[in-house]
Amino acid sequence: MRAVDSAAQMGAVVEAALAAGINHLETAPAYGPAEAHLGAALRQLAIPRERLLLTSKLLPGVDLATGQAQLQSSLQRLGLARLDNLAVHGLNRPEHLEWALQGDGAALLRWAQAEGLVGQVGFSSHGSTDLIERALASGRFGFCSLHLHLFDQERLPLARQALAAGIGVMAISPADKGGRLYDPPPELVEDCAPFTPLQLAYRFLLDAGVSTLTLGAARPEDLAWAVALAGADGPLSAVEKQALARLAEAGRRRLGAGACGQCRACLPCPSGVPIPALLRLRNLALGHGMTPFASERYNLIGRAGHWWEALDASACQQCGACLPRCPHGLPIPDLLAATHQLLAAPPRRRLWG
Known part of the structure; x- marks a missing residue:
């Protein structure tokens, strides 16, 4: 959603992503020219299809015919015959969930899978915990994208519930919406030492079992974190746990009784x-x-x-x-x-x- 100035810019980011070991690319028609630039980059780089998992999204609320046309347009822009994943983009309100489970959205998702145009279907959500819980309990979705952050842990129980049920979980923008952690203030740098805030935040999510962590890259150098974190899964170390405890204590100390x-x-x-x-x-x-x-x-x-x-x-x-x-x-x-x-x-x- 950020490397959208040109196909060349997108190509440079995708090439750096592959070199960093990334194999999952997510886009959406709502991200301006992102799909078209990504499709051009994939053709130029001639990446074997089996090397990548590709996800795109459709906004909820459209009728069946419109949704079918939008999905076909996405595939055409991307130069693909099939998406690995199709997500309902912003399942944020009860009417969005009703659309996806019972309305034209349900028919659209069934059609897309029956026609072999998509593999699994899922959703992204900025909605309430109750709404997300109902979506997960519906049994309709194979993955979800949620706001899961070190500094906003409200939805972590939902993520654990989804993972336990075999539903994939992607953290939306841990670096940016998680606190602009790529540009931390001095207090936060001090609080997280000896780790950087971004490093500690990503390790926190990996320890929680989150399936996919996003890196919203506009330039190849934005993917340096992917290289730095390669192989950084597994449980938190004792030093990382100590850093997280110091971080929490520093916040409580500054806030006091408030x-x-x-x-x-x-x-x-x-x-x-x-x-x-x-x-x-x-x-x-x-x-x-x-x-x-x-x-x-x-x-x-x-x-x-x-x-x-x-x-x-x-x-x-x-x-x-x-x-x-x-x-x-x-x-x-x-x-x-x-x-x-x-x-x-x-x-x-x-x-x-």
Whole structure:
């Protein structure tokens, strides 16, 4: 989704990916010219088909005929007769799940597999844990792509549930949406020593058993992490565990009594405020110096449709319903107001959408 300036740029990234040992490429029609550039790169590099696993995605909600045409167009752009994986791109709302399981989406996925155009079908989701759990329990999907991050562990139980059921799990953007870990602040570098933040975050996910870790590369040099992490699977070492413990302790120390433990006991909010998600951003900004990332994410709220939260902390009505629920006695309305003051800024455009 990032190497989209030209087919030459995409080709250089794909060639570097193969040299680094990567064999899974994921794209989507929603990523501008990415499919066309990837198809041109694959033809130019003449990569044997069996060397690669290729995934593309389709947005939910289309009728059967439109979805069939979109899939055929994807295959044509990629120069392929068959995708290894087809994902529902952004299974984020209940109506998306209904579409995939019972509506035209269900017919589309059945047709794609019956025609031999795709191998397995799966989904990516930025939705609620309840929605993802229902999707996994449906038995329809062979893989899922989820937000799984060292600094956002809410969906890790779902990932473990999926893995136990034989469902493949891909972590969405551990480096970027996981905290812009390729450009860490000094506090975070210090907290993760002797490892880099990105190295520790990837090792954390590998230890959790996550099947695939994505590297959103725009340049060949962006794949240096894949080379550095080659063979870095297996359980965490004692030194890595110690580093993770120091990282957590450093965050708690800086946050003091205002640290949100992300237990979610405060929900549901009568005003619909996503309290844990907002206080997690506060945790990152004050606990680890990750204010630029936290502010970037905060200011996408309400501007990214169903891909991110709809309400920021300014929607808090100070009703106090959350106060008796918090096991730590946090002054949640005050913390939300402070979070808004800390992070609110002129919004930036999303990369896609």
